[in-house]
Amino acid sequence: MIQWVQLSVFVVLFLVVTVMGFVASRWQRGGALNHLDEWGLGGRKFGSWITWFLVGGDLYTAYTFVAVPALMFGAGALGFYALPYTVVLYPIVFLPVLRMWSVSRVHGYVTPADFVRGRYGSSLLAFLVAITGIVATMPYIALQLVGLEAVLRTMGLNGTGIAGHLPLLVAFVILAVYTYQSGLRAPALIAFVKDILIYLVILVAVIYLPAKFGGWSAIFGAASDKLAQPSPATGKPAGSILLTGNNQLQYITLALGSALALFLYPHSLTGVLASRGRDVLKRNMVALPAYSLLLGLLALLGYVAIAAGSKPITNNATGRPDTNTIIPVLFDGQFPSWFAGIAFAAIGIGALVPAAIMSIAAANLWTRNIYKEYLHRSATPHQEARQAKLASLVVKFGAVAFVLFVDPQFSIDLQLIGGVIILQTLPAVAIALYTRWLHRWALVASWLVGMAYGMYLLYLIPNPAANKAHFGGSALTLDKLTVFGWHPFAGSQVQIYVGFVALVLNLVVAVVVSAVLHALKVGNGVDATRGGDYHADEGSKRLRPVADVLTQ
Amino acid sequence: MAAHKERSGFRWSPWNLLLLVPLLMLVTPWFNSTDPVVFGMPFFYWSQFLWVPVGVVCVLLVYLRTKGDGEYAPDVDERVDDLDEGARR
Numbered sequence: 285m286i287q288w289v290q291l292s293v294f295v296v297l298f299l300v301v302t303v304m305g306f307v308a309s310r311w312q313r314g315g316a317l318n319h320l321d322e323w324g325l326g327g328r329k330f331g332s333w334i335t336w337f338l339v340g341g342d343l344y345t346a347y348t349f350v351a352v353p354a355l356m357f358g359a360g361a362l363g364f365y366a367l368p369y370t371v372v373l374y375p376i377v378f379l380p381v382l383r384m385w386s387v388s389r390v391h392g393y394v395t396p397a398d399f400v401r402g403r404y405g406s407s408l409l410a411f412l413v414a415i416t417g418i419v420a421t422m423p424y425i426a427l428q429l430v431g432l433e434a435v436l437r438t439m440g441l442n443g444t445g446i447a448g449h450l451p452l453l454v455a456f457v458i459l460a461v462y463t464y465q466s467g468l469r470a471p472a473l474i475a476f477v478k479d480i481l482i483y484l485v486i487l488v489a490v491i492y493l494p495a496k497f498g499g500w501s502a503i504f505g506a507a508s509d510k511l512a513q514p515s516p517a518t519g520k521p522a523g524s525i526l527l528t529g530n531n532q533l534q535y536i537t538l539a540l541g542s543a544l545a546l547f548l549y550p551h552s553l554t555g556v557l558a559s560r561g562r563d564v565l566k567r568n569m570v571a572l573p574a575y576s577l578l579l580g581l582l583a584l585l586g587y588v589a590i591a592a593g594s595k596p597i598t599n600n601a602t603g604r605p606d607t608n609t610i611i612p613v614l615f616d617g618q619f620p621s622w623f624a625g626i627a628f629a630a631i632g633i634g635a636l637v638p639a640a641i642m643s644i645a646a647a648n649l650w651t652r653n654i655y656k657e658y659l660h661r662s663a664t665p666h667q668e669a670r671q672a673k674l675a676s677l678v679v680k681f682g683a684v685a686f687v688l689f690v691d692p693q694f695s696i697d698l699q700l701i702g703g704v705i706i707l708q709t710l711p712a713v714a715i716a717l718y719t720r721w722l723h724r725w726a727l728v729a730s731w732l733v734g735m736a737y738g739m740y741l742l743y744l745i746p747n748p749a750a751n752k753a754h755f756g757g758s759a760l761t762l763d764k765l766t767v768f769g770w771h772p773f774a775g776s777q778v779q780i781y782v783g784f785v786a787l788v789l790n791l792v793v794a795v796v797v798s799a800v801l802h803a804l805k806v807g808n809g810v811d812a813t814r815g816g817d818y819h820a821d822e823g824s825k826r827l828r829p830v831a832d833v834l835t836q
Numbered sequence: 837m838a839a840h841k842e843r844s845g846f847r848w849s850p851w852n853l854l855l856l857v858p859l860l861m862l863v864t865p866w867f868n869s870t871d872p873v874v875f876g877m878p879f880f881y882w883s884q885f886l887w888v889p890v891g892v893v894c895v896l897l898v899y900l901r902t903k904g905d906g907e908y909a910p911d912v913d914e915r916v917d918d919l920d921e922g923a924r925r
Contacts, residue, residue: 361880364880364881364884367884367885367887367888368861368862368884368887371858371861371884371887371888371890371891372858372859372861372862372891374891374895375854375855375856375857375858375859375891375894375895376855376859378855378895378898379852379855382906386906499875499876500875500876500877501873501875501876501877502876503876504876504877504878525870525878525880526868526869526870526878526880527864527868527880532864532865532868535864536862536864539862540862561906562905562906563899563903563906566899566902566903567899569895569899570892570895570896570899573888573891573892573895576888576891577885577888580884580885580888584881718846815846819847819905819906820906821906822906824906
């Protein structure tokens with residue numbers, strides 16, 4: 285059954301955004317769009333407001349808005365980790381992000397791998413960082429599609445087979461074309477619409493819905509009862525509205541690990557590097573938590589869905605119920621059609637903004653750190669920009685192919701792995717902002733070890749509820765933690781976030797190997813950066829001119 | 837190399853220590869309980885919402901105290917959208 289009212293509202297808003305996406309190429313245009321600084325970083329001159337919408341639109345994605353409440357719906361309190369995650373995030377990244385902005389602005393770096401290349405003079409290390417970034421970002425883009433598709437299917441466009449994916453394909457072709465055309469300016473402009481819609485919807489939802497179901501006390505009561513029922517697959521309760529002795533450590537390490545990982549993702553840094561100065565970033569670190577409040581409130585809608593008795597829709601392409609549809613179903617059942625249409629448009633447009641930024645970030649990595657480094661060393665800025673535009677198309681259609689031909693569950697698993705692997709670039713990217721004591725070869729070794737160990741631990745995790753023996757989640761019971769067959773915590777049922785464990789091992793290897801290499805006096809490459817570079821601000825004579833200055 | 841080593845690449849302000857305060861939120865045993873309930877919401881939930889303003893205030897103080905700490909020359913590009921005047925100092 286197609287919901288015509290919802291669909292019409294959705295289509296109208298989608299068209300508005302499409303027009304904006306194309307107009308964006310003329311907005312605040314400096315020089316020609318055929319330079320990576322222009323296409324891939326919007327001319328590096330976004331101020332506080334644009335940065336706030338852009339970075340907010342980038343970090344708080346449609347998938348987040350759909351998946352966090354779905355986790356609360358399924359597992360209870362653990363899903364609330366999203367709140368501490370976004371609270372500790374900004375204090376942690378405040379100082380390193382400023383250093384990254386300054387040094388990148390002085391040397392014209394476009395990607396985190398560019399920085400690593402300059403800091404260590406090692407194209408191998410830069411290559412590893414770039415590949416990690418691309419691999420971690422791809423499934424993230426695919427997940428935005430999963431979020432968008434959850435909405436489309438709720439509106440009744442729930443066909444079977446390839447035809448069922450057609451609406452998604454149409455939406456994505458449009459996105460791909462205007463991103464190709466306008467670069468980072470397109471998501472920056474669309475982010476305004478997305479965020480205003482999201483704020484509107486969430487505020488209405490958290491005021492209107494709890495009242496409808498007898499207030500928060502009734503909602504928490506219903507959630508508590510439902511989560512306490514034993515799950516048919518495991519015989520144990522699905523979750524609880526408080527943390528248990530076994531998942532507190534998981535809650536803490538997941539929040540902390542996610543906060544450490546977020547600004548290692550290339551798309552987050554794209555938003556940061558596009559801003560015009562240090563104080564713009566500082567103001568944003570103060571103002572971005574406004575989204576955290578929103579995310580916390582949204583998470584609670586997972587419980588509202590329990591109280592409302594919402595049932596996830598069965599995805600006709602896979603034949604399984606998809607918990608990610610729980611929020612769309614709740615809106616569908618509780619709001620009048622026209623408002624549900626607005627809500628769905630908010631989620632749908634919320635998928636387009638990050639998908640565009642992510643594909644631009646991945647394209648920048650490809651162009652700067654693989655194409656220019658290995659395939660075409662003498663590429664001109666014009667050729668670089670052209671290559672990046674094409675790469676952004678390839679990346680997006682790669683993501684569509686993923687959703688079309690592979691079980692969406694696979695994207696979710698890959699995104700989980702993505703969070704673990706991106707965390708393994710922390711020593712090479714974040715610690716390198718402060719010190720070069722960690723040796724470049726030690727960083728290569730620790731990357732390999734962290735990566736391999738993280739993947740191995742993920743492989744060990746089963747998920748009986750989903751009937752999976754491996755890659756069943758990110759929560760490792762300490763009982764299973766092994767170091768060459770030795771189980772230091774045998775018998776313990778306490779859970780911990782895999783990425784965190786792998787990062788700890790990564791750091792240990794980096795420190796030990798560095799100490800050895802320094803003792804052996806092995807060369808540590810040439811550092812192209814200097815102390816003052818990390819503090820340069822807008823207007824400084826140190827800064828490299830942005831592309832539009834060059835082309836005038 | 838040491839000859840043209842500039843002022844250290846590392847600058848410190850004691851105000852930066854404030855950035856550690858929000859990390860206290862990760863001590864879950866402090867708030868993992870139902871009581872006291874406020875507006876029907878267990879302590880676990882509403883207390884974590886309160887940490888959002890705590891985090892904002894800490895970062896805000898550090899921002900105000902370290903404003904304009906970057907190396908700055910006033911010849912800034914003026915071609916910026918009016919909407920975006922927040923970027924001006």
